[in-house]
Amino acid sequence: MAKPSFSDEIANLLHAGHGNPLRTCIQCGTCSGTCPVVEYMDHTPRRIIGMIRANLKDEVLASNTYWYCASCYHCTVRCPAQIDIAETMYALKRYSIWKHVHQEGLVGPVFSETFVKTILRSGRSFEPILATSYLFSSGARELIQEAFMGTKMMLKGRMPVLPPRIKRLDNFKRMVSRVIPLEADS
């Protein structure tokens, strides 16, 4: 089989080889017009799709677009060519994490890492630990605001003080090790 282009590589990450859906994009810009976080992105989703199709690998990977995607799936719902754009953003996230090529200083990758680590350790997510992955990237005022909000939530019992754990954590860890052939670090 011929060596796949960058565009095919991304398509391979999407639907495990049911063709390349990005080729059907008509560049109408509905996704970009719909996106609630588009103003924070280096390139709009429409442009990213165009860039993937043009095999502009370095430019695509250097952009923050896919890490800023809020996964609201509005673009996917409205796309007239039925492209799963939010899933494409996830494909780019996977690609950049697996190859360690994403932009430095982004909240997204750190957040994902902390989230999965917390889940693997205790089977549950724990907000106070998760928050620290991005808290310090914002200003002092936001920090105090967040801390205030967190304390209030804890006092009202909306957030646990100690990290919650699931029952039979060993079973869960064994389940994970059946999917990923790596020994747990215990």
Place this chain on the structure above:
Amino acid sequence: MSKGKRLLIIDDDPDFVEGILSILETAGYEVETAYNPKDGFDALESKQYDLLLLDIMMGRGAEGVMIARKMRKDPKLREMPVLIITGIREQIAYLFPGQPMHPHFVEVDELVEKPVEPDFLLERVSALIKAAEDRKAKG
């Protein structure tokens, strides 16, 4: 030894495939490639191979493991030796800092980590094929 042996590589990383492809072809193997799990499994079902070189992190996640599990359920594919070549620890090391396990998905499988030394790769490939042939001869 390597003459006429047919191998299949299922790996989504074109650069890595290019590397091991040239090593294996120079050694005289007949090699086919599939760059996504779906094409890979289709090839496994429709053609005959002596050995499979399988990546783990493909498609939506650990789809290499899904291929191996499907192979185990297939009476024809169950016997095929599988060499899993993965960069899984490097790719998601922060999640799973442990050592790689011998996965035992099929009758004969082995896990090696990327990057692979050419000599080591050729040695493991020929050893796995030989082991499979010996088992067949014993019946």
